[in-house]
Amino acid sequence: MAIDSGTWINVGFYIYVSIAFAILAVGFNLQWGYTGLFNAGIAGFFLIGAYTAAFAITPPTPPSIGYPGHLGGFSLPLPVGAVLAMVASGAIAALVALPTVRLRADYLAIATLAFAEVLRIFAINLESITAGTIGIPGLPPPIEFNPPDAFLNATVKVAVSAALILVLLLVLYFMAESPWGRVLRAIREDEEATMALGKNTFQFKLQAFALGGALMGLAGWLFVITLNYIEPTGSSAATTLGFAPAVTFSVWVMVIVGGAGNLRGSVVGAFVIYGFQWLSVQLKDLAPTELKEGIPYLRLMIVGVLLIVLIIYRPEGILRERKRVLR
Amino acid sequence: MIFLAFLAGLAALFGISILQYTLAGFRLSSIVIVAAIGLTVIYGIRGFANFAYGDLMTLGAYVALFVNMNLALSLIWGAIVSFLALAFVGILLEVLVFARLEGRGPVPPIVASVGVGLIIQNGINWGGTTQQWIFRLPAIAEIPIVPGIGFHWIRDFGTFVVGIGFMLSVHILLTYTNLGKAMRATADNLELAKATGINTKRVTYAAWALSCSFASTAGILLGLIGVLSPTMGFNVLLLIFAAVIVGGIGSPYGAVLGGLVIGLSQEMSVPLLIWLERPDVLHLEHSTAYKVAIPFIVMIGVLIFRPWGIAGRPPAFARRVFFMERITKVLGRRGDAREQVRGEGGG
């Protein structure tokens, strides 16, 4: 059965965006699900990775009338961009973590949210560096086809993202289920007890936070090479593709759904929650007219309801964290 | 008198135009103070940061707008209706959502409040009001004090009066009424308050009512100095948090101080930012847009060096943050890892 090219492009979009979210979710799960660090600035690390990647991999676009220009334009190969994105996000995450991981969970949340918002303000206003709300053009997809072929393009993107998430899951699973990961979970359970057992909990928290941040940066890279555009989003909460707080909140839902400490669950959560949002766009035309305009808002309202209901009734997640039986 | 001297000193140093920013700063401070008092009350009694607070402010402003526009009543009526409506909303939130999260630590209520905020904000968005509105006010011309600085009766004076009025009423409430004393006791130590026979449930409802009605007033004031938009409250949420943290969580007096610090620091940074925009300095484009970042820097500083804020006491069983020692620890040598320890009964 031949798949209609348009449908495939659409579905492919759903797949690789879900995977980008999945990487965000896995990163957040490492920070919160495993270590108990409640990061409300996910969008900020996402942004750092995306812009770093954009600076690295695009060809230069000099400033001109109506275009403020942007930093970088080094046209580096994509994998290098990925590494740079991870390094940048991870390093900044480590810096942010230094003063904040000692704080109570709510202080950490407020501080990280403030961090992400300040970053967004910078991204919007530092136009000579980030090209502001116009965005950086010329973001290359993984393979440029000549003549341009959207169908093949979508396929390549799906393949790259799928390969990436599989490799990541393997590596992270190995790390998270190791003795190192066990200390993280212990910190989440009871940090004082863990300290009294002889663990330097500060270092572990720093590592978990930085690693999570690096993953979020990687998600930013993936986002940028698959969507091929970048801009910081002016409105502060309405969209979920961008760097607004709504992205952070969506990732929270994904991880809560998938279960804290359950990496596969985070991936499932990402596909489910983004799937719901993607579907709402697809079905938009089927909706009665009065409803149609409200769909993006209704979507987020449902995210809100989900957050409330889940946190009251199923905070450990819908997919349970399984018991680690040691042989 | 010190205050006027301070203003005069500023004017002498930087030229009279600086007073324009000082005025803006005090105006913002008034709004932030009212909002921060509301936020800190719930923070103290329920123990969590209400991330829906900004959206509650927006809701308050829009309810007033509705009364103002659709019912063609003056804004004062709008404010009263909004005040009462939001008080009711607050109690509803406690009953439906937050009472179920008691004892679960600081994170679950934050998550739930984010959910509530999303619902409110997008509900307003959906209600077809994505355009920007302004309140219908009697037209009053600005009173020029000096060239370039205007004093608008409602916008400026009204904001101050309301702000001071609310501060005073909170003070009276907390110091002289039984309810107020009960609220202070509950915020201080929930178990002890219950043990001494205080009806903490009633106190909690009162706190929610107060918190949300203050939010509504703050939202209306915010709408007065600018336009109404569905994200207006959320945009200032972090400012309010900053004020509460700087002032000390749970302390309304701290909220006043924090609000002053935040409001003034944001607005009075504008001349500095404008200076930075000059090509011979930093050539920072759109520099005034960064003014919102200044309060955050203050907040981060407070979080690092004095997390319990101006008016807070370092709690006895404190999670103490020693930033410098953190650095040395990361670099390998010993650091301080004093952690909060739950009281272990009699020694």
Add this chain to the structure above:
Amino acid sequence: MNQTVGHPILSVQDIHKAFGGISAVDGCSLSVAPQSVTGLIGPNGAGKSTLFNIIAGLYRPDDGGIWFNNTRIDGLPPYEIVHLGLSKTWQIPHELRNMTVLENLVLGAKENSGEHLLNLFIRPQEVRRDERRWRARGREVLRLTQLEGLANEHAKSLSGGQKKLLELARVLMTDPALVLLDEPVAGVNPTLAASLMDLIEKLRLEGRTFFLIEHDMNVVMNRCDRVIVMHQGRTIADGTPASVKANPVVIESYLGG
């Protein structure tokens, strides 16, 4: 007052600690002899648990000094103190609830190469080896504390007495030279309590020192070499169980409070 023979393993000198104006420990000094089972008793509010927390590094004293094996430890973070060989149990068990019993124990390992992230990638063999070793040791300790069958149960499903045993088991995993036990047998049935104290005696003969807070006078009188009494934040008596029991100052402190 008995003098400790030889050099004390733990020396507390003039420790002060106040919380918000209320003095919890007020000029307390004491010492613990190596390879002893020393008891710490006193009425409620005397400052015993607070002192233990200070020794273990969870609080920093306002004044005074603490020496462990001639190393000054006040001001050190808890994890360093554990590495030096001093560990503490919790009065109210702090079991890691959503982790299994064996996981709880294995976390006590002081040197587990797998806990360092880099080692996972550059020294995988060593990581595997250490894990095997520590799991085996964990099972051994489970046998010692009679918790064998529970290795893969979630810690939260244990009974109160079992949680107390878990506390002890976990602290033993850190291979401590000195163990601070905060009410090790409170709420534990007498048979279990007896076997626990037998275990402690056995471990003492292997070279470890035990310093315990207890309210159960049977345990204190029958099992401790020496007893130190605290009242209102300082030491008021120090000697054999018999001498302390007969000490009029001690009796008055319990009655007068």
